[in-house]
Amino acid sequence: MSITLNKKLHGENVVKKRVKSRVRSKKDSGTDQEGSESEVSVKEKFELVASGRKRKRIYAEEGVSETRKLASKKRHTQVKSGSFKGRKNNDPPRSIWIATRSEDGYKETGSLSRKVKHAAGSGEPVSGSSKSKKASRLDYDGNGLLKKQTKSKSSLSKSVDEDQSKYVDTSSSSSAKKSIRKKKGIAHSNSEVPDDQPKKKKRVIRLDPYDTSNKRLDDGITESTKQKKKEVEEDGKFSKNAQFRAIQPSPSILSFVEDNLLGRRRLIELKRKGYNIELSAPLDNVPFSTSPERERIEENIFRNKLEFFAAAKLSSSIPAPDIPEIAFAGRSNVGKSSLLNSLTRQWGVARTSDKPGLTQTINFFKLGPKLYLVDLPGYGFAYAKEEVKDAWEELVMEYVSTRVGLKRVCLLIDTKWGMKPRDNELIHLMERSQTKYQIVLTKTDLVFPIDVARRAMQIEESLKANKSMVQPVMMVSSKSGAGIRSLRTVLSKIARFAKI
Numbered sequence: 053m054s055i056t057l058n059k060k061l062h063g064e065n066v067v068k069k070r071v072k073s074r075v076r077s078k079k080d081s082g083t084d085q086e087g088s089e090s091e092v093s094v095k096e097k098f099e100l101v102a103s104g105r106k107r108k109r110i111y112a113e114e115g116v117s118e119t120r121k122l123a124s125k126k127r128h129t130q131v132k133s134g135s136f137k138g139r140k141n142n143d144p145p146r147s148i149w150i151a152t153r154s155e156d157g158y159k160e161t162g163s164l165s166r167k168v169k170h171a172a173g174s175g176e177p178v179s180g181s182s183k184s185k186k187a188s189r190l191d192y193d194g195n196g197l198l199k200k201q202t203k204s205k206s207s208l209s210k211s212v213d214e215d216q217s218k219y220v221d222t223s224s225s226s227s228a229k230k231s232i233r234k235k236k237g238i239a240h241s242n243s244e245v246p247d248d249q250p251k252k253k254k255r256v257i258r259l260d261p262y263d264t265s266n267k268r269l270d271d272g273i274t275e276s277t278k279q280k281k282k283e284v285e286e287d288g289k290f291s292k293n294a295q296f297r298a299i300q301p302s303p304s305i306l307s308f309v310e311d312n313l314l315g316r317r318r319l320i321e322l323k324r325k326g327y328n329i330e331l332s333a334p335l336d337n338v339p340f341s342t343s344p345e346r347e348r349i350e351e352n353i354f355r356n357k358l359e360f361f362a363a364a365k366l367s368s369s370i371p372a373p374d375i376p377e378i379a380f381a382g383r384s385n386v387g388k389s390s391l392l393n394s395l396t397r398q399w400g401v402a403r404t405s406d407k408p409g410l411t412q413t414i415n416f417f418k419l420g421p422k423l424y425l426v427d428l429p430g431y432g433f434a435y436a437k438e439e440v441k442d443a444w445e446e447l448v449m450e451y452v453s454t455r456v457g458l459k460r461v462c463l464l465i466d467t468k469w470g471m472k473p474r475d476n477e478l479i480h481l482m483e484r485s486q487t488k489y490q491i492v493l494t495k496t497d498l499v500f501p502i503d504v505a506r507r508a509m510q511i512e513e514s515l516k517a518n519k520s521m522v523q524p525v526m527m528v529s530s531k532s533g534a535g536i537r538s539l540r541t542v543l544s545k546i547a548r549f550a551k552i
């Protein structure tokens with residue numbers, strides 16, 4: 053076997069060398085070599101064709117050799133007759149690759165394709181070479197040579213591929229394709245259905261039949277809700293929220309809320325109204341002011357510097373009353389100290405914190421020669437011991453009910469939460485002691501404007517019988533500055549006319 057293979061390889065090499073030498077000699081001499089075709093036997097050609105890459109060269113060679121025979125015959129006759137003058141346009145080209153593009157060459161490739169198919173199909177003749185034949189016939193039109201060449205090549209490759217595929221297993225592949233298509237079709241048809249109608253996952257709640265807690269809980273809930281419903285129906289009562297939402301504020305309160313831009317507002321709204329939102333408490337500034345500095349306060353008394361004067365932990369340590377006082381009372385964290393700063397526009401003089409219970413002493417701040425602003429400790433929830441808190445409350449009660457120079461108590465109420473029992477206790481005390489007090493709703497920027505108005509209306513209605521209470525209910529926000537000017541106006545009147 054090895055000997056025969058070696059012989060074959062040797063034969064191939066010999067053929068290659070001969071072809072190369074023939075091309076070289078043609079280039080060099082340019083003379084005709086008639087009968088050289090006989091040197092390459094038909095068998096060797098087929099072996100070369102079977103070897104793949106050499107196939108094309110052989111077609112060309114084959115085409116050239118046969119056309120060359122005709123051309124050489126012509127030239128012989130021309131030489132003999134003395135009319136030969138060299139190569140003409142119609143003569144076959146000397147180069148192999150150019151020869152494939154010639155019309156004659158195509159004629160031959162068409163015939164050769166059949167031979168190739170013989171070789172590719174392991175010797176079996178193939179009947180499906182009509183395409184290449186048609187292509188070769190079309191070549192005689194003389195148009196689009198290259199196009200047709202590719203056509204013939206593609207037809208060749210197609211036919212070879214077809215043959216190979218035939219020899220592999222045509223029946224099984226086609227059936228397999230069909231089955232795959234069928235499967236795909238089924239899958240596609242299946243996939244379309246859920247696309248249109250997305251599947252809804254059903255939540256299955258499995259109850260443990262032996263677990264009695266679920267049953268008891270469910271029974272309890274249903275019974276309690278039913279009971280509550282019955283109670284509400286019988287009594288005709290509404291929830292606190294529903295009652296609050298049912299409040300209809302008076303037109304004066306509504307207009308006050310709108311004029312002072314009270315309640316939660318969008319910054320864009322404040323901007324449109326001309327307020328500089330870059331400043332702290334922007335609504336306490338003059339609109340459309342180009343000055344980056346805070347505008348001067350209209351009330352003279354509040355232009356004074358706010359100075360810490362005294363802090364009293366016990367009633368004995370409270371300073372003697374010499375000038376009028378305005379005190380700020382309310383629950384812890386309601387915003388007493390913040391309001392002091394906001395009214396005077398002197399941030400940080402009275403210390404503030406988000407933790408309830410920061411102010412634990414009665415703090416006296418002097419605002420000019422004629423007025424004290426008094427920051428009281430808060431009551432209600434605070435981060436302090438119960439005994440300490442009781443001591444504050446007692447001190448506050450004593451101060452509010454007995455202080456001579458106290459001209460007004462601003463009772464601060466958080467707008468969101470409204471009045472609490474401790475607030476009412478202080479109100480009762482002030483009513484008894486005939487101390488003048490005014491309700492000031494704080495942190496209005498945290499609720500809707502309508503709720504600010506509702507809260508004001510609610511408090512006014514509930515306290516309208518109280519004699520010591522000064523109307524109207526004031527509404528402010530130390531953060532946005534809303535309502536601060538109005539409160540300043542009210543308080544400055546007290547300071548102006550108050551005498552001890």
Ligand SMILES: Nc1nc2c(ncn2[C@@H]2O[C@H](COP(=O)(O)OP(=O)(O)OP(=O)(O)O)[C@@H](O)[C@H]2O)c(=O)[nH]1
Nearest residue numbers: 385386387388389390404405406409410411430530
């Ligand atoms: N959003 C908003 N927050 C405010 C306003 N006023 C005060 N606060 C905040 O509320 C918190 C408590 O403010 P304070 O002024 O310390 O309250 P306080 O009543 O003095 O509290 P105590 O001294 O503990 O009694 C702080 O974090 C303030 O920033 C307001 O008008 N709007």
Ligand SMILES: [Mg+2]
Nearest residue numbers: 388389410411
């Ligand atoms: Mg405080």
